[in-house]
Structures are given as structure tokens and as C-alpha cells.
Amino acid sequence: MSDKIDVLEYEKDFFEIVQLIKKARYNALKSINLELINLYWQVGEHISKKVESAEWGIGVVDKLADYLHRTQHDLKGFNRRGLYRMKQFYETYCGNEKVSSLLTQISWTNHLLILSKTKSMEEKEFYLALTIKEKYTSRELGRQIDSGFYERYMLSNANVSSLVTQNNADIGSTFKDTYILDFLNLPHHYSEKDLQKGIVKNLKEFILEFGKDFTFAGEEYRIQVGNNDYYIDLLFFHRGLSCLVAFELKIDDFKPEYLGKINFYLEALDRDVKKPHENPSVGVILCKSKDEEVVEYALSRNLSQSMIAEYQTKLIEKKVLEQKLHELFLLSADNLEDEETEHTQAKNEV
Numbered sequence: 001m002s003d004k005i006d007v008l009e010y011e012k013d014f015f016e017i018v019q020l021i022k023k024a025r026y027n028a029l030k031s032i033n034l035e036l037i038n039l040y041w042q043v044g045e046h047i048s049k050k051v052e053s054a055e056w057g058i059g060v061v062d063k064l065a066d067y068l069h070r071t072q073h074d075l076k077g078f079n080r081r082g083l084y085r086m087k088q089f090y091e092t093y094c095g096n097e098k099v100s101s102l103l104t105q106i107s108w109t110n111h112l113l114i115l116s117k118t119k120s121m122e123e124k125e126f127y128l129a130l131t132i133k134e135k136y137t138s139r140e141l142g143r144q145i146d147s148g149f150y151e152r153y154m155l156s157n158a159n160v161s162s163l164v165t166q167n168n169a170d171i172g173s174t175f176k177d178t179y180i181l182d183f184l185n186l187p188h189h190y191s192e193k194d195l196q197k198g199i200v201k202n203l204k205e206f207i208l209e210f211g212k213d214f215t216f217a218g219e220e221y222r223i224q225v226g227n228n229d230y231y232i233d234l235l236f237f238h239r240g241l242s243c244l245v246a247f248e249l250k251i252d253d254f255k256p257e258y259l260g261k262i263n264f265y266l267e268a269l270d271r272d273v274k275k276p277h278e279n280p281s282v283g284v285i286l287c288k289s290k291d292e293e294v295v296e297y298a299l300s301r302n303l304s305q306s307m308i309a310e311y312q313t314k315l316i317e318k319k320v321l322e323q324k325l326h327e328l329f330l331l332s333a334d335n336l337e338d339e340e341t342e343h344t345q346a347k348n349e350v
Helices: 002-009 011-052 059-071 080-093 108-117 121-134 138-146 149-159 162-167 192-201 203-210 257-272 292-299 318-349
Strands: 178-180 214-225 228-238 243-249 282-287 306-312
Touching: 011 059, 011 080, 011 108, 059 080, 080 108, 108 121, 108 138, 121 138, 121 149, 138 149, 138 203, 149 178, 149 318, 178 203, 192 203, 192 214, 192 228, 192 243, 203 214, 214 243, 214 257, 228 257, 243 257, 257 282, 257 306, 292 306
Parallel strands: 178 306, 243 282, 282 306
Antiparallel strands: 214 228, 228 243
16 A cells, blocks of 8 residues: 555656656657658669669669569568669659658558559648648548548638638638448447437547547537527537537538527537637537538628538449539639739720
């Protein structure tokens, strides 16, 4: 018993030592990762320049892999596939000053995922920055790429209400138009209660999908207005936005009357729960589906920071998302061309 009391007496000091150990380990791993990424870059650069200058035929890379295998038995990752990946790594990012400082901040495993699973440079840059911001493991990054996170994010930026983003510009870059909740394993016929319980049970995956800045505050969060009690399905706090985020869960198509309910919750939160230094609360109505025209009408005169997002319980095919994004780019290009034409005509008339 006395030993336990002694430990409790010095627990604060012991905890500080544990933190020092963890910090040292983290810094050591960062240093090792930096050296590894720099090494792979240099090897990739050497191979690329030798092949480009025709000093090496492409078959020499195979001979190098065989040589390293025979003479350097303790080396891992320097087989034929690994060497070609290093060459690809260098050729993909060489000359790109925008990402040069980011490359050593993520693991080689995450680099391989980005190289193999993304197409455009914009998509690669997006996942590089996102991985650093969210500190993704390779499993988490793989899931985000497979779920079309980039495409959904880009499409969402076009769909989030302009009024919402005027009130808080960061909201447009925080929330998406569609969320993938394939981890819930819901029955074929499920209720809103099933949806809520499934999210709480799989909170880690839910926060991964929405962003790691979300902190869970509670389910069926009670607020009192007058003599009545009301319950918010899910309540979170978002560290980056510094505000409460209320989720209203629906298993059907969005209906305009849902907006009145979430606005009522936000008013109650801002009056009675929000701390003085925090920003106004944000509401998210998470629906099974939504009609974009109905959403536009509903939000056009809405003054609160409320958003309507839909969820899918199965992964959307990445090809479908890519096609939607391609159509959006074409539409944007057409609109830009029309604006330039109108501007030229107006200038000529003057």
C-alpha cells in the first residue's frame, strides 16, 4: 500500500519523464524518416539521370537490384520494384518546389500509396498536405484515397452554401458534400437510432472520415429551452473552427423542415452552451440523400451556419466521382469562357 502512495506522490514527475521519452522517440523516428526519404530521392535521381542520359539501359536497373541483393544482404526495399519506385518518386516531384518541403514529412509507405493510387499532380499534392495535417497512418490514408476523398472534397467546395462560407470561410474547407460511412455495417432496414448507435460504436472511423479536429461531446445531448428538454443526436467540438458542431441524423431524403430544427438547436447552443471565446455553432444535417434544388431553396434565406450533407453506407466507385469532378471542371471552364466573351463584348461596345 505504501509503495502505491509513494508512486502517487511522484506521479506528476514520472509523467513528465514519460513525455520526455515519447518526445525523444518521436524525434528519432522523424530523423530516421527524413534520412530515408532523402536517400530514396537521391537513389531515384541517380537512376533517373543515368537512364535519361542513356548511360544506362533500362536493364541496368535490374542488374543493380541483383547486385545489391548479392552484396548487401541487410538492405530491404532495394529490389527491382523498390528501385523503380524511387525513380518514379524523384521523377514525379523533381522541380516541384511547392511540395519539396512536404516530402520528408510523411512515411515512405504513405508515399507509395499516393504514387500508386493517384493520377494528377493536384491530387498528389492534396494527399501530401492532408496526410501531414491529419497525421494519417498508411491504413487511414489508403481508406481516404479509396473512398475518393479528394474528389468528394473538390465537389463539396462547389456545393457548400456561399452564405455559410461568407460567415466562416474555413467551413467550406472543413465539411464535404458526401460522407462515406461504409464501416457502420448497418442492417438492410435501419432506424435513425441504429445509425446513431453505429456512429458512436465506430467513433474512430467516423472522426477519420470527418477530420481529426473533431472531438466527441456526446450523443443525445440534452439542451433545455423553457420547461422542455430537447436532444441533439450527436454533438462535437471542432478544434480548428473553435466551435460546437451539432449533427442531426436522417435516414431519408432532406426535407426543408429539418432546417428549422437544427437552427433551433444552434440558437440554444450559442445562448446556453457556447463559451464566450468560441465561434458560433455549426449544424450538419446528415441525410441519406438530397435534392440539390431543394437544398438551394432551403438555404437561400437561412442565416445560421447549417449544412446539408448526404452519406453513403457503401463506397462510391472512384470512377463515378472522377467523372463528376471532370464534368465540374468542364462546366467551370465553359462559365469562364462565357464571362471572358461577355467582358470582351462589353469592352468593344464601350
